[in-house]
Amino acid sequence: MFVWFHLLDRQVVDRDGQLVGKVDDVELSDEDPPRVVALLLGPRPLGERMGGWLGGLIANAATRLHSESGPYRARIPYEHVASTGTEIRLRVRRELLPEPALEEWLREHVIGRIPGSSDA
């Protein structure tokens, strides 16, 4: 069946319940029937999946916002998925995944510089 139908656009959380992102796209194997190999997170896979001018706009903006390491596109191998349901829980901690460039930039240059940014 269309397994990815129950994956796409759902919230991904890490081992401790921290929010990681949405399942913006999935990578499928070449087998027949295909199976989900990895979850793809980030505005670029999102834009590419949406297609059209709107999707192109998002993918483009994401590419422009990229850090030195290239545009953010977290590829999470399906082995890391602990459980699927209304949210997708991973076996790993968020810190082990590549950090979104926008989050990093805003933390280092804006939010992290304001007094009190470390207090919950």
Place this chain on the structure above:
Amino acid sequence: MKKVFAVTLGILTAIGGFIDVGDFVASSQAGARFGMSLAWVLVLGVLGICVYSEMAGRVTAISNLAVFDLIRERLGPRVALVNLVAAFLVTLITLGAELGGVALALELASGVYYLLWVPVAGFVLWIALWRLKFETLERVFGLAGLTLVVFLVALPHLHPQWSSLWQQASQPVPSGSENWNTYGYFAVSLFASAMTPYEVFFFSSGGVEEKWGPDELPVMRANVFVGFPLGGLLSLGIMATAAALFHPLDAQVNSVGQAALPVAVGLGRVGLIVVILGIFAATFGAALENGLSAGYTVAQYFGWQWGKRVAPRAAARFHFVVLLAIVIGVLVLFTTIDPVQLTEFMLVFNAVILPLTYLPILVVANDREYLGDHVNGWFTNLLATIFLVILVIVSIAAIPLMIVTGMGG
């Protein structure tokens, strides 16, 4: 005993937090122009927000997801993005209108021109969102908003003709020089003021912030089914005082000061002080909710870390969107647009996006994968479906009515 206290506190917060600048403007304008003949719309709107808030709260308590998570998941990324852009812009306009209400309340209290208060209010708003805990934000302004009960206290002191108020309420037709178009326009505004979408964005996201689970369902329902209707009663009180004081004179309400006047007339100086405090608390509280909702909607669409539970540096994108929303809200007011007119605009655009917000809630509330045995019963579905039809009609009618009547004329 502790439980009783928690439930009571929750209900009181829900009552005081119900009113915002939209309720305030729509209710007093409608009362002045139509007496109580639009009261039924408020009753209908309050019932609608109860039905849909309970569903949204239930989905949140069971699945730990907030409204914009559902919108993205059910409508897909493309339609949800259109929805996000619309909801975000409307939230910004609403934030601007609430900040305008804060500034006007400060002008009434100090005599200092409201535009000078706008940046101060914006800055204090941001500090509050940056530093205060979620529960503190919600409680303080919710409870302070309870002071708007002065409208109900002032009503008998205005010596209204109760029989004519009742007669207006029981004859839902335009009176005097008014026609069906203006009647429809104010009906749309009133309905939107009761069902403003940010209320469910905030309500459901607040449920996630406060870590609701199935055990919190009874408390959540008490807040919704007791707190919201009593909050709606405050709206009716605002409408009734305007109907008692302005309607017989054929006078219109065009400023926040005029909307507060019935209380001053009925209760004198003390009443005026209390009503200014109430307007300040209600609009500031709503500005907080809109600032957070701006961040909630965007973060939930993209799946970013959000909320007040984590340190701001762990949710940098969320806090940046909140900051940006406040700056834009301040800039909107700096265009020198009249805050009351901004509020009228805000209500019309809120009306337009109503179905986009509420349809996904209804769909998910029927999904066993999310709710298990807590899915809607037939009665809730019947009510919710009737309301969905009303929401669509209101949404379609809003802009044409605004144009035809020149924003109520």
